[in-house]
Amino acid sequence: MKLNYLIKNGSIVSNGRIFEGDVGVVNDKIALIGNSVELEADHVYDAAGCYVTPGFIDSHTHMQLPVSGTVSSDDFFSGGRAAAWGGVTTIIDFTTPGPGQGLVSGIMARKEEARLCPIDYSLHGTFYGYDGVEPEDLQEAIEMGVTSFKFFTAYGESNRRTPDGELFQALKEIGGLGGLAMVHCENDEIIAKKREDLISKEKKSIEHHPASRPDYSESTAVGKVVHLAKVAGSCLHLAHLTTKESINLLKRGKELGIDLSGETCPQYLLLTEDCYEEKNGHRYAATPPLRLDEDREVLWNALESGVLDSVATDHCPFRNEQKDEFQDNFLDIPQGLPGVETLPSLLFTEGVKENHLSIERMVELIAEKPARRFGLYPEKGSLTVGTDADIVVFDPEDSRRINPDKLHMNTDFNPFAGKRTCGWPRYVFLRGKPVLQDNKFGGKKGQGEWVNRNRKNQSGGNHGGRN
Numbered sequence: 001m002k003l004n005y006l007i008k009n010g011s012i013v014s015n016g017r018i019f020e021g022d023v024g025v026v027n028d029k030i031a032l033i034g035n036s037v038e039l040e041a042d043h044v045y046d047a048a049g050c051y052v053t054p055g056f057i058d059s060h061t062h063m064q065l066p067v068s069g070t071v072s073s074d075d076f077f078s079g080g081r082a083a084a085w086g087g088v089t090t091i092i093d094f095t096t097p098g099p100g101q102g103l104v105s106g107i108m109a110r111k112e113e114a115r116l117c118p119i120d121y122s123l124h125g126t127f128y129g130y131d132g133v134e135p136e137d138l139q140e141a142i143e144m145g146v147t148s149f150k151f152f153t154a155y156g157e158s159n160r161r162t163p164d165g166e167l168f169q170a171l172k173e174i175g176g177l178g179g180l181a182m183v184h185c186e187n188d189e190i191i192a193k194k195r196e197d198l199i200s201k202e203k204k205s206i207e208h209h210p211a212s213r214p215d216y217s218e219s220t221a222v223g224k225v226v227h228l229a230k231v232a233g234s235c236l237h238l239a240h241l242t243t244k245e246s247i248n249l250l251k252r253g254k255e256l257g258i259d260l261s262g263e264t265c266p267q268y269l270l271l272t273e274d275c276y277e278e279k280n281g282h283r284y285a286a287t288p289p290l291r292l293d294e295d296r297e298v299l300w301n302a303l304e305s306g307v308l309d310s311v312a313t314d315h316c317p318f319r320n321e322q323k324d325e326f327q328d329n330f331l332d333i334p335q336g337l338p339g340v341e342t343l344p345s346l347l348f349t350e351g352v353k354e355n356h357l358s359i360e361r362m363v364e365l366i367a368e369k370p371a372r373r374f375g376l377y378p379e380k381g382s383l384t385v386g387t388d389a390d391i392v393v394f395d396p397e398d399s400r401r402i403n404p405d406k407l408h409m410n411t412d413f414n415p416f417a418g419k420r421t422c423g424w425p426r427y428v429f430l431r432g433k434p435v436l437q438d439n440k441f442g443g444k445k446g447q448g449e450w451v452n453r454n455r456k457n458q459s460g461g462n463h464g465g466r467n
């Protein structure tokens with residue numbers, strides 16, 4: 001066998017294990033893992049001193065998302081390119097259905113928008129309410145490779161909320177077809193009342209944002225949705241959990257045998273609501289809001305123990321000018337933060353180097369677990385012979401200071417600006433092609449492929465990890 005690429009002398013991290021060895025690539029697949037002594041290769045890459053990991057997965061991104069009268073500032077090309085710079089080779093974004101647009105037509109339209117993505121991509125099907133949806137629509141989406149469906153219990157003010165009765169119906173039907181429901185949990189009634197009170201007192205500056213969406217507005221919604229999933233017998237993924245009590249509810253739900261999984265994001269692990277007190281605190285606007293140190297500690301512990309299953313970014317960048325317009329009014333500000341490029345490095349710096357996580361666990365959280373949960377496994381999420389050669393050679397000693405002007409996301413804001421991180425990719429391969437090497441992006445517009453997800457691997461949020 002002659003290899004196209006051989007990655008030598010690295011520490012391979014995959015499937016919960018770490019071992020010294022070589023990885024060989026033929027065409028777009030992994031052809032060898034282990035000892036390459038006897039083999040020839042067209043190109044040899046030195047991975048000495050580096051970890052060799054599966055391409056990372058960001059299962060929660062919002063490229064070119066129309067929201068709050070504007071559009072998030074990365075398109076699928078700029079966002080996918082930035083992702084590759086960080087070591088992410090697959091993203092799962094969301095459909096953005098217009099009024100009255102059906103699920104299938106929404107998927108087709110969004111796929112067209114994603115066409116220029118330079119890394120692999122898939123979509124979650126978004127619902128704003130569930131009236132009038134037929135099980136055949138879901139079935140057709142699943143056959144198109146869209147096997148997870150997103151709902152919001154919040155955002156009633158912008159007509160994106162799904163009421164409980166419709167959500168329960170959706171959970172039953174999605175569960176019945178073996179799909180996965182993904183829910184953004186916040187209690188809309190609590191938030192509406194808080195907003196009303198703040199408006200009446202003219203308290204519209206960003207430091208009131210956390211008070212408008214208190215921790216219990218998240219956890220009461222989590223508790224309700226978990227209970228609905230239990231009654232409906234469906235599997236459920238909880239998006240961007242931020243609070244101590246949400247984690248307790250996730251843990252208890254898993255103990256009850258509900259097929260549950262939960263994610264959090266780097267901003268909730270690293271930052272607190274103190275950011276909103278800063279001079280340009282409005283630029284940190286995101287929902288749910290940043291929380292307290294005691295929440296951060298619980299989130300880290302839950303990642304380590306296996307209560308939380310994955311880390312995703314909720315990447316939804318805006319340029320400063322897009323947010324500055326609403327400097328004095330957090331109620332209408334575009335909510336969201338950039339993150340896709342910094343996910344692996346931040347998790348390595350704050351998780352592995354700070355002894356919250358082993359490197360094996362880090363790779364599970366941003367590769368294997370999301371791959372399994374969202375039906376990308378085994379093609380993505382591990383280094384396994386015969387599967388897609390999405391590979392990262394990750395240099396733990398590469399230290400850089402975060403600076404939005406040096407990063408590749410289309411934004412001049414970064415919530416971690418000034419922070420020194422270590423751990424950046426030296427090489428990144430997408431289906432056997434180098435897309436990052438010698439500190440140069442070598443990918444192309446449209447090089448990413450649509451990934452047809454399956455549903456067989458979607459259960460099992462309770463398994464793996466270290467619980």
Ligand SMILES: [Zn+2]
Nearest residue numbers: 060061062314
């Ligand atoms: Zn989101």
